[in-house]
Amino acid sequence: MKRITLIALALLSAFAQAENIKISKPKPSKALVYLSGAELSYRNNLYLNSGVHDIVIDGVSPILDENSISAYLKGGTVIDARKEVYYTETKTPIAQHQKYYYFIQKINDSIEDVEWEIKDCSNKLIALGKEKQLLLGNKMIRGEFTKDSLALLKASLDLLKVRLRTIDDESLVQEKRNGRMEKLLNQLNARLTYYTNLQNSNLNTIDPQSTQPIHQIIVSVDVQEAGNCQLVLKYFVYSAGWTPLIDIMASASKSSLKLIQRAKVYQSSGVDWKDIDLVLSTSNPSQTNDKPILSIWNLYFGYPNSYPAKVNKAMSRSMYNEVMKPEVATKSLAIQDDADGQSFDANQMEPVFTVDESVMRIEYTIKSSTNIASDNKPHHVVINSTDVPYTMAYSAVPKLDPDAFLMGKLVGWEDLNLLPSSARLYFDESFIGTTTIDPQTTSDTLLINLGRDKEVVMKRITLKEKCKEQVLSDYKVHTKSYEITIRNTKAIALDFDLEDQIPVSSDPNIKINLVDKDGANLNELNGQLSWHFKLKPKETKKVRFTYEVKYPKDKFIQGL
DSSP states (O other): OHHOOOOOOOHHHHHHTTTEEEOOOOOOEEEEEEESEEEEEEEEEEEOOSEEEEEEEESOOOEEEEEEEEEEEEEEEEEEEEEEEEEEEOOOOOHHHHHHHHHHHHHHHHHHHHHHHHHHHHHHHHHHHHHHHHHHHHHEETTTTTTTOOOHHHHHHHHHHHHHHHHHHHHHHHHHHHHHHHHHHHHHHHHHHHHHHHHHHHHHHGGGGGGSEEEEEEEEEEEEEEEEEEEEEEEEEEEEEEEEEEEEEOOOOOOEEEEEEEEEEEEEEOOOSEEEEEEESOOOTSSSSOOOOOOOOOOOOOOSSOOOOHHHHHHHHHHHHHHHHHOOOSSOOOBOOOOSOBOGGGGGGGEEEEEEEOOSSSSEESSSOOEEEESSOEEEEEEEEEEEEEEEEEEOTTTTTTSSEEEEEEGGGGOOOOSEEEEEETTTEEEEEEEEEEOOOOEEEEEEEEEEEEEEEEEEEGGGGEEEEEEETEOOOOOOOOOOOOOOSSSSEEEEEEEOOOHHHHHSTEEEEEOOOOOOOTTTTTTTEEEEEEOTTTTTEEEEEEEEEEEETOOOTTTT
């Protein structure tokens, strides 16, 4: 116990004698951006004397995850790394402030004296006015006394004349004085406004950042020998991420299409990323790392499910794809515009990335330095541009849409490191729409929708003469027949995939029979019919299929 106490005292003594080394607002050197969140890295070269030091890094992200802070010192040992916040004192220009305060105080004193002078003038003018009113209202002056002698009246008039002249002279003096005081008061008020504005302007020149909280990380290190050291600091922020985007440029005259992979990067960490080494990762550290645990699987009686198991699986996968589907860009961006709005030639682009594949993730390292402001706005970065061999084929589902779709078939797409994303389509240098890329498929061929083609005309009709309803003993039999017409108006031959369907049922009392399939392949699990054929230039082709549904006559089938 005594030994532990001595070690603790020694450590406390070392911390008390630690040297503070401050690094103000360093720029992050690298950003590893995940689909949600980012890891920022700092590298600083320092010369440190032997002993314990506190390295203070100011200006880090105010919203960093404190649990994610990690530090490494090449040439020493990291004892501790922690986040702290401190507030700076408000910096004011004391001398200037006191100077203006002195002037303003003197002017206020003068204004107060002048206002008293004006008050004095006003009081004297009021007194003279009342005296004049009293003299003019005197009965003796007005001759209302009958016993007054002429000599007394004359004396009263002489007195009135002299006194009124004196009152008028004194009133004139006070009015002039009042005028001068009013003029002086206006000048003093104007001067007061001038110095007040100067004082406010001087106070407004204070850096507002000086009154804001300063977020910092303090790294305590122990250096055995003095020398050059390198400090590596990393931490994680949640307010960042990236979304994959793809531009697909195809042409009827080329056997390959160009895939331009882009990333829409955003961040609002509170720290601008200037000339940063950018790495995009497909992993997501925001997800839990706990392995799921199986619970007991109990079977019990209950009501049957409304949907077959295979339908539930399809719905679950659809919901998963909707969650994983990236946000479709809401703004139309020209294919020739990069993140800074400058044009580039997609055919002459040099590789701007490297790919590091591992069991856990794929990382795209952008070779050029990148600037991404902390504004939470999308910043577009080009990841890759590559030519991919493909074959073209037409596909159509006339039951749902009367148009034929041009499809690009990619083989060996696994080497492209694609992610589920939205894609903009360009055919023969014209924008034709958007689609989605789903590389999470088990097929060795990836289908890319290159848009509609109005030069292939299709029509699907019901052959009414072959459609009928019969009652045979205890059963009803519904017969349906359809005809699909496809016309190739182009001057070239087309590979064509045509799809339709017949109903299916898991109820053994409902029997479905494909009477005529006209060369179609039938998927008995989902009832899908598919034809594959070549359409010659200007050729018109017709396919027909007929099926019948047999079920008890006292039943009603929904959806037939």
